[in-house]
Amino acid sequence: MMAFIVIISAMIRTQISITExxxxxxxxxxxxxxxxxxxxxxxxxxVLLAEDDLSERVRRARRPVGVYQSGHSRTAVHHDEALDxxxxx
Numbered sequence: 001m002m003a004f005i006v007i008i009s010a011m012i013r014t015q016i017s018i019t020e021x022x023x024x025x026x027x028x029x030x031x032x033x034x035x036x037x038x039x040x041x042x043x044x045x046x047v048l049l050a051e052d053d054l055s056e057r058v059r060r061a062r063r064p065v066g067v068y069q070s071g072h073s074r075t076a077v078h079h080d081e082a083l084d085x086x087x088x089x
Contacts (some may be wrong), residue, residue: 016041 018026030037075082 026040030040033040040083
């Protein structure tokens, strides 16, 4: 006996306005890839959202940079020595 798991993701219908040139290029690309125009739009949206998510993670990671003061003027250059000093104490 075989078991199947079916995952159904609900789609939300939306409407966008694009230029005639964008519509033609989308149609040509969809035909060339043998996929629907809607599928290409969803793929492009996923790429955009992933890039935005990465940008936000980078922004959050950089937030503490420069906030803390070590008391040394060249810690960035001599970080190995600073870590050795900190952990050997």
